[in-house]
Amino acid sequence: MSEQYDVVVIGAGPAGYAAAIRCAQLGFSTACIEKDKGNDGEPTLGGTCLNWGCIPSKALLDASHKYIEAKEHFADIGITASNVEVDVPKMIARKDEVVKGLTGGITGLFKGNGVTALYGTGKLLANKQVSFTDHDGKETTLEAEHVILAPGSVPVAIPPAPLTEDFIVDSTGALEFSEVPKRLGVIGAGVIGLELGSVWNRLGSEVVVLEALEEFLPMVDERISRDAKKILTNQGLDIRLGTRVTGAEVKDGAVEVSYQDSEGEQTLQVDKLIVAVGRRPFTEGLLAPDCGVNLDERGFLYVNDLCQTDAPNIYAVGDVVRGPMLAHKSSEEGVMVAERIAGFKPLVNYDTIPNVIYTHPEIAWVGKTEQQLKADGDNYKVGSFPFAANGRALAANDTQGSVKVIADADSDRILGVHVMGPQASEIVAQAVIAMEFDASAEDLGLIMFAHPTLSEAVHEAALGVAGHAIHMINRKKK
Ligand code: FAD
Ligand code: AMP
Numbered sequence: 001m002s003e004q005y006d007v008v009v010i011g012a013g014p015a016g017y018a019a020a021i022r023c024a025q026l027g028f029s030t031a032c033i034e035k036d037k038g039n040d041g042e043p044t045l046g047g048t049c050l051n052w053g054c055i056p057s058k059a060l061l062d063a064s065h066k067y068i069e070a071k072e073h074f075a076d077i078g079i080t081a082s083n084v085e086v087d088v089p090k091m092i093a094r095k096d097e098v099v100k101g102l103t104g105g106i107t108g109l110f111k112g113n114g115v116t117a118l119y120g121t122g123k124l125l126a127n128k129q130v131s132f133t134d135h136d137g138k139e140t141t142l143e144a145e146h147v148i149l150a151p152g153s154v155p156v157a158i159p160p161a162p163l164t165e166d167f168i169v170d171s172t173g174a175l176e177f178s179e180v181p182k183r184l185g186v187i188g189a190g191v192i193g194l195e196l197g198s199v200w201n202r203l204g205s206e207v208v209v210l211e212a213l214e215e216f217l218p219m220v221d222e223r224i225s226r227d228a229k230k231i232l233t234n235q236g237l238d239i240r241l242g243t244r245v246t247g248a249e250v251k252d253g254a255v256e257v258s259y260q261d262s263e264g265e266q267t268l269q270v271d272k273l274i275v276a277v278g279r280r281p282f283t284e285g286l287l288a289p290d291c292g293v294n295l296d297e298r299g300f301l302y303v304n305d306l307c308q309t310d311a312p313n314i315y316a317v318g319d320v321v322r323g324p325m326l327a328h329k330s331s332e333e334g335v336m337v338a339e340r341i342a343g344f345k346p347l348v349n350y351d352t353i354p355n356v357i358y359t360h361p362e363i364a365w366v367g368k369t370e371q372q373l374k375a376d377g378d379n380y381k382v383g384s385f386p387f388a389a390n391g392r393a394l395a396a397n398d399t400q401g402s403v404k405v406i407a408d409a410d411s412d413r414i415l416g417v418h419v420m421g422p423q424a425s426e427i428v429a430q431a432v433i434a435m436e437f438d439a440s441a442e443d444l445g446l447i448m449f450a451h452p453t454l455s456e457a458v459h460e461a462a463l464g465v466a467g468h469a470i471h472m473i474n475r476k477k478k
Helices: 014-025 047-052 054-077 088-113 191-202 222-235 327-341 370-376 391-395 424-436 441-446 456-465
Strands: 002-010 030-034 115-124 129-134 139-149 153-155 183-187 206-210 237-240 244-251 254-261 264-270 272-275 279-281 314-316 355-357 362-367 380-386 402-408 414-421
Touching (some): 183 264, 191 272, 191 355, 222 237, 222 402, 362 424
Antiparallel strands (some): 355 362
């Protein structure tokens, strides 16, 4: 039996569902295949991001932040909150409700826009055919004019720390603890390790983060990375750099972790261990040998800037292709491909992808860091402004961090903006817009920002590039 579609999409994460919805909106008959089932055992759309990534982690980060605010910081602003307690099962259940609402939303968007959801596994065959096997094992061949591959990524497993149910878990397991572990180990001080470590640290775990690299957050602006390490350490994260985990074993109801640091072999006892050492593209069972799509040397599906694979009319988008593994990058690629299939000419601007780490304070940036510009030998100017001098941050009792604007020394064009502070994830959007329009630091300085807002720190940092932020002392007469 075979079915015919204009477009078949494999994978319904942010890359695949956005591509499928846009294809349907553009008038193509579109099917989207998704294999995953949710925590309730029912088929679910939305991929890692909605089910086991961005959304559930932010639900727990927001909840745990509110808890720590109530417990430790309400008193600073004249509110007495006694007996503040955590109900972990309720917090997890609420997280699941948020996930259910959003994944159900994608089901609704598919129905409303006319995307056919096919629940099961897809495999790309030769000649733009796709084999679809449903959850009962029934196989159908789909004929398509265009195929979009969006199978996403999965957590990297490391041989020294094999997952064992309940004790050694990956990021997915770390979103499901039924109680606060007393002692928690995290392997990897990357974005996911720090976010999940922060959640459980705020809820009461003693958290040790083991990171093989000597440098903390090497992709982040050096000053921010230094400040962030101090702030997170003060919050209670015991971040041990230059420590390579060599083994982990469950013994007597706990995990014994072995690692090496500059002083030799060490051991650490924890109640749970989260392995957060990165993610890898997921291509298992995806490609028939004669389908014409190739992998690159790191196992990603090989594509050009337009997300075209080596096979005609076959595209790949999202975490499974080169570039940062981020939901917004994934969905922009999905939409670009859909619109290109329709004959439009959009591009993804890979130079203006915002990055966010949802610790508190949040860390967000776009464009180049000073260390990258130095390494490239580029001339640049810098303006920065601390939230400690921002009225809104002071009013909100949330003053850690700063904004840094980096501009080209000659043209004044903005090359990068780095924010650590309250709502950095929202603030960085202004920088992305400015950079998309090729703004100069002077342009940003000439724009009016509402007072009092956190965004005024962006304004002041932009003015600071030319040396004349208003709420800073500057004795140069110009
Ligand atoms: P996925 O979301 O992985 O979706 C791929 C889908 O394809 C999956 O549902 C999979 O089941 C399905 N699939 C695979 N193969 C097949 C097949 N053969 N047949 C049928 N279906 C198939 N990113 C952010 O931008 N912001 C964040 O705050 C953020 N937080 C994160 C927190 C955590 C804990 C994690 C793990 C990730 C986070 N990410 C975040 C990353 C984000 O989740 C990914 O970048 C994003 O989900 C990638 O989208 P995708 O569509 O490419 O892949
Ligand atoms: P990310 O890829 O940003 O999620 O970060 C994962 C982090 O895990 C990287 O900084 C790696 O250096 C770190 N890492 C990988 N393997 C190990 C290991 N065996 N022990 C400690 N850290 C590790």
